[in-house]
Amino acid sequence: MDNYHVTKSGNKWTLKKEGGTRAIITADTKTEILDQMRSYMSDKIGSVKIHTEKGIIQEERTYQRKNDPSKSKG
Numbered sequence: 001m002d003n004y005h006v007t008k009s010g011n012k013w014t015l016k017k018e019g020g021t022r023a024i025i026t027a028d029t030k031t032e033i034l035d036q037m038r039s040y041m042s043d044k045i046g047s048v049k050i051h052t053e054k055g056i057i058q059e060e061r062t063y064q065r066k067n068d069p070s071k072s073k074g
Contacts, residue, residue, distance in 0.1 A: 002046040006033055008053045013041065015048075
């Protein structure tokens with residue numbers, strides 16, 4: 001499973017594959033990047049860690065949901 005990160009870089013939000021140097025997607029706002037990220041991940045299997053502006057992991061999402069290893073009801 002691939003790992004991705006949504007982070008703020010300068011004045012833009014970016015989606016990058018873990019270990020990658022180039023952004024897959026960039027957007028002006030966090031809302032925009034999350035919308036674009038959902039579309040991008042719709043046909044992929046991976047884990048996306050969504051960070052706050054300060055770089056702290058706020059949330060982690062697994063795509064496709066059926067591939068979530070925790071199988072929790074949350």
